[in-house]
Amino acid sequence: xxxxxxxxxxxxxxxxxxxxxxxxxxxxxxxxxxxxxxxxxxxxxxxxxxxxxxxxxxxxxxxxxxxxxxxxxxxxxxxxxxxxxxxxxxxxxxxxxxxxxxxxxxxxxxxxxxxxxxxxxxxxxxxxxxxxx
Amino acid sequence: xxxxxxxxxxxxxxxxxxxxxxxxxxxxxxxxxxxxxxxxxxxxxxxxxxxxxxxxxxxxxxxxxxxxxxxxxxxxxxxxxxxxxxxxxxxxxxxxxxxxxxxxxxxxxxxxxxxxxxxxxxxxxxxxxxxxxxxxxxxxxxxxxxxxxxxxxxxxxxxxxxxxxxx
Numbered sequence: 001x002x003x004x005x006x007x008x009x010x011x012x013x014x015x016x017x018x019x020x021x022x023x024x025x026x027x028x029x030x031x032x033x034x035x036x037x038x039x040x041x042x043x044x045x046x047x048x049x050x051x052x053x054x055x056x057x058x059x060x061x062x063x064x065x066x067x068x069x070x071x072x073x074x075x076x077x078x079x080x081x082x083x084x085x086x087x088x089x090x091x092x093x094x095x096x097x098x099x100x101x102x103x104x105x106x107x108x109x110x111x112x113x114x115x116x117x118x119x120x121x122x123x124x125x126x127x128x129x130x131x132x133x
Numbered sequence: 134x135x136x137x138x139x140x141x142x143x144x145x146x147x148x149x150x151x152x153x154x155x156x157x158x159x160x161x162x163x164x165x166x167x168x169x170x171x172x173x174x175x176x177x178x179x180x181x182x183x184x185x186x187x188x189x190x191x192x193x194x195x196x197x198x199x200x201x202x203x204x205x206x207x208x209x210x211x212x213x214x215x216x217x218x219x220x221x222x223x224x225x226x227x228x229x230x231x232x233x234x235x236x237x238x239x240x241x242x243x244x245x246x247x248x249x250x251x252x253x254x255x256x257x258x259x260x261x262x263x264x265x266x267x268x269x270x271x272x273x274x275x276x277x278x279x280x281x282x283x284x285x286x287x288x289x290x291x292x293x294x295x296x297x298x299x300x
Contacts, residue, residue: 010289
């Protein structure tokens with residue numbers, strides 16, 4: 001196989017189809033001249049690709065229409081979400097204290113009191129809990 | 134990008150305007166010329182949207198851009214010139230913490246930019262479309278209205294010429 005030319009760039013750019021790609025790779029592996037060429041081509045390609053992407057002068061392109069609105073709204077959405085999360089969190093944490101679950105829950109919650117006062121019954125305590133009395 | 138054409142010209146401007154600007158800048162080496170070209174291209178896009186046929190949007194857009202660029206060059210009857218120390222001043226004012234890095238990058242970029250400016254137009258155009266804009270060979274072929282084989286050899290030849298310049 002003669003030395004590679006445009007195939008080197010096409011290889012780097014992913015523009016060779018399966019068979020061509022394989023043939024080019026095999027050739028490069030066995031030909032040091034083409035391997036050196038490939039390296040040089042890759043280096044210059046990387047330099048051009050590394051050119052900074054410049055900003056267009058301000059006012060040249062239309063401003064992103066919804067961006068400020070989105071940003072402001074997203075702050076509020078975030079705030080509302082945070083408040084909601086805190087509320088839900090608080091509700092979840094406080095729920096066992098204000099709501100009556102199973103008898104087992106009550107037994108756990110009042111276990112200490114029950115052990116100190118054998119006449120105390122969690123079931124009896126339910127109405128008191130709900131009225132807050 | 135083979136779906137019909139759901140974009141307005143403003144959306145084209147927002148999505149592609151910066152790339153068009155960089156394309157023109159890398160070809161011309163002149164920021165004012167690049168800005169003028171962006172305006173001209175957007176005008177043509179606006180006029181052309183009604184006639185747009187589903188196909189390769191990038192091929193279509195870059196053909197418009199390239200033709201506008203060539204028309205402008207012909208109109209002014211002067212060759213694109215080389216850049217650009219103004220870039221450095223612009224970045225000097227930036228408050229970014231990596232100003233040093235950006236300056237170094239720009240200086241390196243200057244060499245590449247100057248080397249690009251030395252290439253014949255067809256090679257410069259092919260390399261910029263491939264390596265700055267990131268178009269595929271097929272898209273470049275549509276944009277410059279040349280067979281893909283021609284595009285391949287222009288890109289490779291362009292890179293070889295750049296190497297010689299930057300050696």
